[in-house]
Amino acid sequence: MPSAQTAKVTAAADPIDPAASRNLDAIRTALGGSQDLIAKEMTLPGDLRTALVYIDGLSDNRLIHSTIVEPMQRLKQLPEWPGAAPGTDPLKLLREDVLSAGDIRPLSDMQNLYDGLLSGNVILLLDGCREALRIGIPYWEDRSVSEPISQPVIRGPMEAFTENIRTNTALIRRKIKDPRLWLESMQIGTVTKTNVGIMYVQGLAPDKVTAEVRRRLSAIRIDGVLEGGNIEEFIQDRTQTPFATVFNSERPDAIAAGLLEGRVAILVDGTPFVLLVPALFTQFFQSAEDYAQRADIGSLLRILRFLCLFIALLAPAFYVAITTFHQEMLPTSLLINLAAQREGVPFPAFIEALMMEITYEILREAGVRMPRPVGQAISIVGTLVIGQAAVEAGIVSAAMVIIVSITAISSFVIPNVSMSISVRMIRFLLMGLAASFGLYGIMIGILTLVLHLCSLHSFGVPYMSPIAPFELDEQKDTLFRIAMPRMRGRPRALAPGNVKRQRRAKR
Amino acid sequence: MSEEKLTMKQLGALTIFALIGDSIIILPSSVAGISRQDAWLSMLLVLLFGPAGCWLMLRLRRLNPSADLIQLLRAGFGRWAGGAVGLAFLYFLVLNTAAVTRELGDLLATQIMPETPIRATHLLFILVLVWGVRCGLPTIARAGEVLFPWFVLFMTALIVLLIPRIEVDRIRPIAAEGFPTILHGSIVAVVYPFAELIVFAMLWPAIRPAKKLARDFMLASLIGGIVMFLVVFISVLVLGPYLTAHQVYPTYALAKKISIGHFLERVEALLAISWMISLFFKGILYFYASLSGIARLFGLRESRALATPLATVVYGLAFAMAPNLVYFNDVGIHFWPYWDITFAYAIPLALLAALAIRGKKPSPAAR
Numbered sequence: 001m002p003s004a005q006t007a008k009v010t011a012a013a014d015p016i017d018p019a020a021s022r023n024l025d026a027i028r029t030a031l032g033g034s035q036d037l038i039a040k041e042m043t044l045p046g047d048l049r050t051a052l053v054y055i056d057g058l059s060d061n062r063l064i065h066s067t068i069v070e071p072m073q074r075l076k077q078l079p080e081w082p083g084a085a086p087g088t089d090p091l092k093l094l095r096e097d098v099l100s101a102g103d104i105r106p107l108s109d110m111q112n113l114y115d116g117l118l119s120g121n122v123i124l125l126l127d128g129c130r131e132a133l134r135i136g137i138p139y140w141e142d143r144s145v146s147e148p149i150s151q152p153v154i155r156g157p158m159e160a161f162t163e164n165i166r167t168n169t170a171l172i173r174r175k176i177k178d179p180r181l182w183l184e185s186m187q188i189g190t191v192t193k194t195n196v197g198i199m200y201v202q203g204l205a206p207d208k209v210t211a212e213v214r215r216r217l218s219a220i221r222i223d224g225v226l227e228g229g230n231i232e233e234f235i236q237d238r239t240q241t242p243f244a245t246v247f248n249s250e251r252p253d254a255i256a257a258g259l260l261e262g263r264v265a266i267l268v269d270g271t272p273f274v275l276l277v278p279a280l281f282t283q284f285f286q287s288a289e290d291y292a293q294r295a296d297i298g299s300l301l302r303i304l305r306f307l308c309l310f311i312a313l314l315a316p317a318f319y320v321a322i323t324t325f326h327q328e329m330l331p332t333s334l335l336i337n338l339a340a341q342r343e344g345v346p347f348p349a350f351i352e353a354l355m356m357e358i359t360y361e362i363l364r365e366a367g368v369r370m371p372r373p374v375g376q377a378i379s380i381v382g383t384l385v386i387g388q389a390a391v392e393a394g395i396v397s398a399a400m401v402i403i404v405s406i407t408a409i410s411s412f413v414i415p416n417v418s419m420s421i422s423v424r425m426i427r428f429l430l431m432g433l434a435a436s437f438g439l440y441g442i443m444i445g446i447l448t449l450v451l452h453l454c455s456l457h458s459f460g461v462p463y464m465s466p467i468a469p470f471e472l473d474e475q476k477d478t479l480f481r482i483a484m485p486r487m488r489g490r491p492r493a494l495a496p497g498n499v500k501r502q503r504r505a506k507r
Numbered sequence: 508m509s510e511e512k513l514t515m516k517q518l519g520a521l522t523i524f525a526l527i528g529d530s531i532i533i534l535p536s537s538v539a540g541i542s543r544q545d546a547w548l549s550m551l552l553v554l555l556f557g558p559a560g561c562w563l564m565l566r567l568r569r570l571n572p573s574a575d576l577i578q579l580l581r582a583g584f585g586r587w588a589g590g591a592v593g594l595a596f597l598y599f600l601v602l603n604t605a606a607v608t609r610e611l612g613d614l615l616a617t618q619i620m621p622e623t624p625i626r627a628t629h630l631l632f633i634l635v636l637v638w639g640v641r642c643g644l645p646t647i648a649r650a651g652e653v654l655f656p657w658f659v660l661f662m663t664a665l666i667v668l669l670i671p672r673i674e675v676d677r678i679r680p681i682a683a684e685g686f687p688t689i690l691h692g693s694i695v696a697v698v699y700p701f702a703e704l705i706v707f708a709m710l711w712p713a714i715r716p717a718k719k720l721a722r723d724f725m726l727a728s729l730i731g732g733i734v735m736f737l738v739v740f741i742s743v744l745v746l747g748p749y750l751t752a753h754q755v756y757p758t759y760a761l762a763k764k765i766s767i768g769h770f771l772e773r774v775e776a777l778l779a780i781s782w783m784i785s786l787f788f789k790g791i792l793y794f795y796a797s798l799s800g801i802a803r804l805f806g807l808r809e810s811r812a813l814a815t816p817l818a819t820v821v822y823g824l825a826f827a828m829a830p831n832l833v834y835f836n837d838v839g840i841h842f843w844p845y846w847d848i849t850f851a852y853a854i855p856l857a858l859l860a861a862l863a864i865r866g867k868k869p870s871p872a873a874r
Binding site: 325326330331438439441443444447448451453455462464467468470 | 514516517615619620627628632635642646647649651654776777779780783787
């Protein structure tokens with residue numbers, strides 16, 4: 001990335017200068033005299049100069065005072081600086097005997113110094129040393145753990161991830177208290193240096209998948225990662241597809257459940273959305289609530305969601321196809337009714353449907369982007385103006401409004417936004433096919449869609465599994481959600497060789 | 508090329524699709540045209556003959572599970588003669604792809620969308636064939652698994668919803684025209700569903716070897732055969748032998764008869780969808796087999812690049828193979844069965860004989 005090249009701090013790989021004041025000057029120059037850079041200089045006995053450097057707001061001021069400044073002050077009252085004695089390493093002395101902070105590591109070059117400084121560490125420079133100390137007491141203002149906004153449930157945990165990766169890893173660890181829950185960290189983004197964590201249950205997640213995740217993540221060369229979506233596009237198996245092959249969730253329970261099935265979670269600092277791979281098609285239709293409710297209710301809800309998938313995908317296309325090509329399929333009285341409604345409508349059914357669908361998409365997008373207090377206005381405009389007035393003005397038929405509404409509502413039933421967006425896009429293609437070839441066109445569209453879905457893989461796992469390749473045992477948790485005591489296995493495609501999940505209950 | 512092999516379940520679904528394929532549209536009229544009200548008896552006989560034909564295809568696989576028919580032909584008849592027979596077989600495969608396309612086009616043009624030009628429906632179908640073949644055989648097989656439950660649902664609906672319309676008198680008198688007529692009917696009836704399973708002789712190398720492969724393949728073909736029997740049986744029971752024989756698409760006429768409580772009626776277009784699924788899979792299996800056969804015969808490493816050129820050939824052939832529907836159906840009833848028998852039974856039998864005489868086993872590297 002060219003921007004990464006220019007942003008590189010000049011002479012960053014330089015070693016640390018033995019003179020603390022020269023280092024200080026170098027840091028000041030490198031940061032361009034930024035006001036939030038705090039440098040506190042102190043003199044130890046024997047006229048030894050030290051400097052404490054940190055970024056205001058990234059480190060905890062109170063902790064800096066109690067764990068660094070106070071011990072140093074006490075050091076000042078000594079008659080002689082003990083580090084000056086021959087054979088002692090002054091930095092080791094400071095680190096082990098003086099400072100009471102926990103996470104202290106030595107640094108030897110300026111690049112690491114900048115990295116440490118800008119990610120919230122305090123840097124301690126000492127005259128006469130070719131190394132500096134990096135003291136980790138980061139602190140920043142954080143949003144507290146709140147309710148999930150995009151994936152709400154009626155029954156189930158009501159906490160969501162936050163923007164802080166530490167809080168997020170802690171939320172997951174609180175759910176899985178096992179030493180086999182491993183966390184690997186790396187930094188991605190040549191400029192942003194975003195912390196990215198890979199979390200998995202060691203022994204459950206196949207080594208092939210974790211290695212592949214590691215490989216794909218470390219192959220990313222980008223200047224900035226600001227959201228999981230930035231890396232999602234780099235690690236997905238195929239780019240030319242409307243479907244997401246990386247699952248995302250803001251719910252710790254959904255991610256924990258995925259980890260227990262042998263999936264790998266990718267946490268990105270700065271976003272409450274955690275990625276989960278491999279992602280399967282059916283996963284996008286499952287809500288965390290399915291497992292919180294009773295099994296029969298969960299199954300019913302899932303079937304309802306798949307039904308809604310078909311409505312959201314096909315309802316306008318079927319309407320167009322039937323009113324344009326296959327009027328004979330309608331019962332006579334309904335046909336007469338529809339014909340009477342459409343009598344005054346000047347457009348063909350396809351144009352009518354297209355107009356209404358696009359109008360709805362505009363309303364929906366406006367509803368998302370607009371400031372919350374204005375939201376009321378949109379619903380009035382939406383229902384009254386677009387709905388009723390359009391029918392009364394004879395621009396669209398009432399039946400069309402019903403079709404568009406049921407399509408819209410159905411697309412909201414799909415629990416994951418990534419999937420409902422894909423469905424919305426494909427709907428338009430199917431409408432076009434229906435307008436030109438009727439049911440045959442729809443069928444061709446469905447065949448193409450099914451072929452495409454079956455050709456997808458997510459980290460080597462077929463996207464349509466366990467429907468195709470068919471696994472009878474896993475149907476227990478696909479279209480249906482049978483009772484937990486009978487759900488003994490893990491998905492075979494995700495955790496091969498470690499399928500057994502629970503022991504037969506003793507009766 | 509992915510090394511993924513097909514599972515037994517996928518093979519089963521594809522077998523049933525390929526077997527029902529276009530037969531469901533044309534078989535009832537051709538069988539009822541010969542054995543009248545005893546068409547169902549002919550179909551019962553088919554359940555005996557058909558799986559015997561499948562045994563022949565499995566026998567070919569036993570020779571060398573990792574060789575397709577082109578390789579076997581060359582091993583049996585020698586490099587040049589085998590190549591020539593292979594070329595003829597490829598023509599059979601391509602022509603069958605075109606025939607499936609044409610059947611779909613004719614069905615749509617005469618029954619569902621009379622104003623849409625047949626060229627357009629053909630083009631769309633062939634585009635999906637190309638798309639599917641480019642995705643690869645494992646993808647096709649997975650798509651088969653996804654659509655199979657829907658197909659089962661629609662077929663069950665067709666049969667169950669027609670039960671109220673059954674009139675048992677229509678199959679009487681039983682076996683009035685004697686056994687030879689019934690036998691003649693079953694010879695025609697065995698060809699479309701069962702003989703055209705020979706396409707699997709081209710696909711054996713792509714199927715994961717399993718102990719129960721032979722049993723499952725037989726079982727799948729038997730299930731498909733039973734479905735065909737039920738379809739013919741119910742056509743005769745509901746439409747009667749005369750209408751079944753004289754309708755161009757008896758099953759389509761059959762679906763029009765469905766009427767439950769004045770609500771569930773005129774569902775024939777929905778059933779046409781399920782036939783489209785089976786036609787599609789038959790078409791794509793034949794198209795895939797033609798492509799891999801061409802690549803094998805001419806020693807090409809990659810067959811997908813040929814998909815588009817071959818598609819244009821199929822497109823032209825589907826249009827040129829018959830001037831109209833009547834001609835096409837006439838060929839289908841009077842000549843096509845023997846064409847099928849030649850390639851599905853006569854050539855494999857000759858091949859087995861040749862291999863037995865030469866007394867050698869084809870090696871996997873045989874080209």
